[in-house]
Amino acid sequence: MLFPSEMSKITILTYKNNSEKLIKKLHESGLMEIDRVKNEIVQEGRIHPDAGILAGYQLRLERIIEILKNYRKRKKGIKNLLSKKIEKKKVKSRSLKEKIGEAEKILEEIEKKVLDGEKRLDEIEERIEFLKAEIEKLEYLSLFNIYVEWIGKSKYTIIKFGISTDLSELKNKNFDFYYRKIGDKKEEKWAVLIVAHSSLENEINKIKNFEEIFIDGRGLARDLMKEKKEEIKKYMEEKKEIKNNLAEIYRKRKMELLAIKEEIEIEKEGKEIYRNFGETNYTFLIEGWCLTENSERVRKIVEEATDRENAIFIKKAKRNPDGAPIHLKNPKWAKPFETFLELFAIPKYNEINPTVFLGITFVIFFSVMLGDAGYGMVIFILSLIAYLKFKESEFIKSWSFLGIWLGLGNIITGFLFNSFFGDFISRFIYGDPEKMIYTVKIFGFSLPIDAIHNPVLILSIALVFGLIHLNLGFILGIYQNIIRRHIKNIFAEQIPWFMLEIGGGMLIGDALLELWTLESFTKMIAIILTIIGLIALFKKNGPLGFFEITGFLGDWLSYARLLALGLATAGMALAFNVVGELLPDIIPYVGVVLMPVLLVVAHFANLLIQSLGAGIHSLRLQYVEFFNRFYEGGGKKFIPFQIRRKYTEEIK
Structure with missing residues (x-):
């Protein structure tokens, strides 16, 4: 308690054909931190080939879960900040192939629905923003009570509609224009309708402080506004329906998704640890640390997992440091x-x-x-x-x-x-x-x-x-x-x-x-x-x-x-x-x-x-x-190679 817990350095040498069973046992025990081997005599370890496959499934599952989380029904107030007790899903001990098969099955059932739903929501959101921008333009045009199709150029006339921040230049021109104030005291703006002979088009185009607005459609601006508002209403209803569908998927499949994701992550962690090993053509070298009080338990696990086909060395770390990780044992x-x-x-x-x-x-x-x-x-x-x-x-x-x-x-x-x-x-x-x-x-x-x-x-x-x-x-x-x-x-x-x-x-x-x-x-x-x-x-x-x-x-x-x-x-x-x-x-x-x-x-x-x-x-x-x-600090925390389960409980 007065000092960090005593640690022991562990070195394990065993045949490659024992590696999977040994890693599984060490992972389950959570007693040992595995360091990267730095030894010129052996080659650097490589990540297990299955790690890449598992990473792919992990990313797909994470993406689906993150999308669905956005549409879950949230609790209000302080309850939203507090984590509810999680009832863990009981899962049987099974092979990697079976776990990948379950992940593939779940993704096949809901991945397309979720991704298509998300894509459609993005499309709807984009369309609603466009319609809102159109409505804003039509609101300005409705101040003049004219038909939208009148705006443009004909054989003899040209009609332009836009926003101006300075009317002085327009007042000095030789054509008619109409305006309505739309800005506030801080920002003066006017909706402007210019009516002129078509021969004056170039002169109109040279006007400063005039931003032309283009509007598609036929009919009065106020009628078009109603149509677009109705269109937004329909999109909002569709948006609500999609969100409810996604929320329902999350409600029904949440634990299933979180459980299989956790199992995939555990398997991936077990495969990625191979990169920390040293290796020869036929053997693996594993180095790491454990609490001294657990060293004999680690020895026993290694002996059982390798059928005694190993060489294991355990050395108690000295207080004058060996670079041992830190485990604090406090009341x-x-x-x-x-x-x-x-x-x-x-x-x-x-x-x-x-x-x-x-x-x-x-x-x-x-x-x-x-x-x-x-x-x-x-x-x-x-x-x-x-x-x-x-x-x-x-x-x-x-x-x-x-x-x-x-x-x-x-x-x-x-x-x-x-x-x-x-x-x-x-x-x-x-x-x-x-x-x-x-x-x-x-x-x-x-x-x-x-x-x-x-x-x-x-x-x-x-x-x-x-x-x-x-x-x-x-x-x-x-x-x-x-x-x-x-x-x-x-x-x-x-x-x-x-x-x-x-x-x-x-x-x-x-x-x-x-x-x-x-x-x-x-x-x-x-x-x-x-x-x-x-x-x-x-x-x-x-x-x-x-x-x-x-x-x-x-x-x-x-x-x-x-x-x-x-x-x-x-x-x-x-x-x-x-x-x-x-x-x-x-x-x-x-x-x-x-x-x-x-x-x-x-x-x-x-x-x-x-x-x-x-x-x-x-x-x-x-x-x-x-x-x-007396105190300086700067130690490295002891992080054992350990299975950490939040959503699952394995039953033998």
Whole structure:
């Protein structure tokens, strides 16, 4: 748990005639990650010939499914975002030939219908767009109440219709024209009808700011508009019918399509893995990784699949890295925090897995920064409802589980810091904004702590949290260096800081802050510790050691954000309560109704904004301040060669 799971390197050499059975068994077990063999002694592997055939069926099935998905009946609201539990289709273990046969049969039955339907919908859409454009032209022409067939050239006359953005040039010409304004104030446009002798055609063609419109048909524009609208209506009905047919196909054949596609993908993955092998004329060489705890299971699978016609070598990876992939083994409660770790980087094989520490401190920092019991209850209740009601959705389940922890943390810190929707209880229930929610003494300490009126104490707590967090990073760094056998690094990277913190802290508390008075012997020890710490620091970093000290102080003071965000939450909540209290006096009668609405909306907005800030800043303290003490990251995730089924369940 403290380090990534132990991995073992596996090398398998076997005859080619054993390959298909071995690959199938390894694929089913999902215990081994198969790497590409890079060895000059053997040739590079080639993809199995069946992989290309399977890829073709996969693409055809994907295309049909993607088309049909566009026409499925969608659920509205939040239900559309939540994944429903999938009832897997039970499939028998069968040969590749049988699976391809089923895929071909399904495609033969529906592929043409779906593709023809999609093609017809595209044609209809194109036709409707054309008709709409024609209707727009006819709308402009209908302003003049003339027949469409009149537009054009005859022996003696020419009639042209179009759009103009400037009438000044037309007014200066020696022919008749009629116009109607069609633009708005921002864009001046006119529908223009030009009537002239045919001899003036060239002059008309030279007119600027005139875009001629061509319309086909006979009769009045308004009559043609009706015809085209009726035509659109018919196309829309046909479009609806085709969409309903496609939606019905998807409803009836959805699981069948998804199941056979999944089976084809599994077979394709099994055939494509051949390219990772090394090969000779008669043998295959397979290399990869598995969890050390599973190495003997892999050996047994190989022995059974090849009838012992193999040579298998298993070597446990060293912590001083062999390039092993990373598998993180965390407690169930810490699983949601793996996402935050992956956002930064997963650890290298010889690095500490900080997920548990990240999870605990993230919850603490978030709870201090938000620090309101009322907001915590909202987060807790909503998260608990989501966890219980939408447990089929892994995404919702994971994040709601995290929300439960954050909600509980905020309930605790909120009551510690005298904040329940700000001063809601004190102001509206007790009738005295200065009164504490409760009063209790524990080991001589009075609780709760009023964060608004006693910010210095909260700042002190925040800095103590910061010092603990930073030193936890140093301790983890020491342990990591011990495992790596980098003992010298401990005395260059971690020990100097402990000396400076102890020695420097004692001297500053004595001389500057006057918190205590050191005896001469104790002061001498503090001076020695400080000097040794500085020498070690400057020896490693040279003159830049000075910036290491200022950097550390900056990182430590960065934890003051715990106070800043906590005060921001409490201050905003208090301000909303004050406004809510004054509202009935400012707006008689109506204010009484508005007050609860204002408080609900304002507190909910404050909850969202401050939660976002608390989350971002809590992560920042992990990524910048904490990880900077010991963590680098950059590992490669362990991805086993494994059958992953979402829509099918194989029965023997």
